[in-house]
Amino acid sequence: MRTALIAGQGGLPLALSEAMPERPLVAAMEGFAPEGLSVDLSFRVERLVPFLRALTRDGITQVVFAGAVTRPRLDPALLDEGTAAMLPRLMQAMAAGDDATLRAVLEIFEEAGFAVAGVEDIAPDLMPKAGVLAGTVTPQDTADAARAAAIVAALGAVDVGQGAVVAQGACLAVEALPGTDAMLASVAALPPGLRPDPARGRGVFYKAAKPGQDRRIDLPTLGPDSIRHVAAAGLGGVAFQAGEVICLDLARMKALAGELGLFLWARG
Template sequence: MGEDAPVAKRDGLASVAGRDGLAIVAGRGELPRLLAEECVRRGRAYRVVVFEGVELPWLTGHPSIAASFEKPGRLFAALHAAGLAAVTFAGGLVRPSIRPLRFDLKMLCLAPRLLRGIRSGDDATLRLVAAIFEAEGFRIEAAQEILPELPATPGVHSRAMPSEADRADAGRAAAIVAAMGQVDVGQGAVVAGGICIGLESIQGTDAMLAFVAATDRAVRPKAKGVLFKGPKPSQDRRMDFPAIGPGTFENAAKAGLAGVVVEAGGVMILDHAATVAAADAHGLFLWAREP
């Protein structure tokens, strides 16, 4: 088989894709697994697209397609050969180190436009990637369309309740995230006693919480503080929908926070029962705040 031929891997599941087949471009986290399991539950044809360097411990038993960032032509050919009509993007992906000597013909055509986009913010990059897939005839399907129960419903989901001070910190953090979103930076902030002590950037929420945990208590306000997470104002939610899970509360507890606030309808709660259990186990609140 030639270097640029489509490569599809089938692990014991039916491999005949229908017209509504779904390609799951998978990154870190639980969301890609949940999407694949939902396809199995519905009997929907699908493939998990696995880029080089991405480790998916749950992949065994799921049909997959190996992909390289430098060879989009090969990927598009594999998706068309599998009869897939839609693409969804799920989980975190690290920006790749592009190796020009490995470019296929499609990448040679896309490279000037794509490389300019990669130097922009995340949202601009994802919009460009969506446009490229759409130009190849694929429909972009949002993860929340497939799993509509995941976006947070309004209200307090935990036993612990936010105080008035916590609510004020949440409002301040939400304003900070909205301001960062205007320049396409991050989706989260930590505020304590009205003072911002952590901002999310390309490293992600867990890295921000680790930074807060490592911050000298002597320079932190006396208030515990809250993590707020929400989408950027103009974010393409088909491509990037913020999410939290049980691990968010493990890290928030290590950072000494009082709780986690998410924008209702704008953030997904992955494994709701386990996430609420983690919040309750640490005595933290989980509040889905109306935007």
């Protein structure tokens, strides 16, 4: 079985490639090259059918998706006949939200004859099991994480986001299209009068997959920068759903959490 890594931006494609027994063929959408990996095959959405044919020509039987992309602007002049026939299906999925779009993409690859693997199939060690990984979780942190988990579940049900910040039961921010970093920056910018007294609990950043999400694509990802942003936002720590969230360089994440006085908790 020969695998293609459909890579986006960020550090996940490299981490996943290094965890595989053989180097995969690395494919990337134009404008979204991965960090630290040379790209073997680039493609555009407008030429999706020729790209699928190229994968077949190169002997690919399995694909795995990793890394961040944003919705590209389509150039109708570049469409081939096969992709043009597929476009209404993709546009309808895009109008229904990110989750529907990703499901449609997976279906297209499967219909083209490719098996689709997930990160947990390729590198399960990137997804920590339940436990407190750094620091100390207080009863207030436990309550805030439970509240944040309920909020993230509600957001995910309408395909909005995978993260929330809660302090002493008050929701300070939720993740939307701008992403996690923008959400944490907005928390850091909140005036003191809009935040609960930190002496009673500094708050929790919580991350989890959406309810019913296909676990083969777009799982939440955390890394050392996440820990730094949480500290800059004045929060007490990070909680995430065990077995659902990818942690890049977990050893460094633990060390940073210790240095910055934060907890890191894979919540079961």
